[in-house]
Amino acid sequence: MYCTIIKQYIQLIKQYRKYIKGVLKGNLGTSLVTNNLVSQDIGTKMKPTILGISVPNFWFGYILLLCLSVKLSIFKVVDYGTMKSLILPSFTFALPVASSLIRILRSDIISEFGKDYYIYAKARGIKGKKLIAHVIRNALPPVITMFFQNVGFLIGGSAIIESVFSWPGFGGYFVKAILERDLPAISGCVLAIAIIFVFCNWLSNTLSVKLNPIIARRE
Secondary structure (H helix, E strand, C coil): CHHHHHHHHHHHHHHHHHHHHHHHCCCCCECCCCCCEHHHHHHHHHHHHHHHHHCCHHHHHHHHHHHHHHHCCCCCCCCCCCCHHHHHHHHHHHHHHHHHHHHHHHHHHHHHCCCHHHHHHHHCCCCHHHHHHHHHHHHHHHHHHHHHHCHHHHHHCHHHHHHHCCCCCHHHHHHHHHHCCCHHHHHHHHHHHHHHHHHHHHHHHHHHHHHCCHHHHHC
């Protein structure tokens, strides 16, 4: 019995040594699904990911202005005070945050499919929109928390986006106050940001408890 176990460990060590040698040479093996080298697949898939991460949102704002305002004339280059003028800045703001929120929501929904209540509901014959509504309701609290945590990121990055779209907003006002050493304006902006953070945390907790009362029982 012990000899069999030792032989298995020896084989495992040999396989591991072979794998490490391949890794050092850049060979990660062959994918069982695509039948391609894993290193090639990773290289191919990594390019758009790195591009999406490295592209700053203000650069994306310039691209939107160039394509939709200058070339296609769908939006005005400089516009303020109308609902239409909110579309491009809002889209530029939301793009970096939306990708992470969608990823979190997707993983949470998938994890809900394996929980007891979902299996029990399917066994009772509950299907369709009613079952999906319960799944989404239980998967939303982490997404809500993440969304309100990103409010600080949106406020911090608003100055650059506002300058791109010539939008006279809070971020630009805050940066201008810092550059001009306007202490009353700086203290007022800091206080406003603090109030926004506190309110967002309270609202996040309230919505999470409303969607899933079990959270309140755990606390």
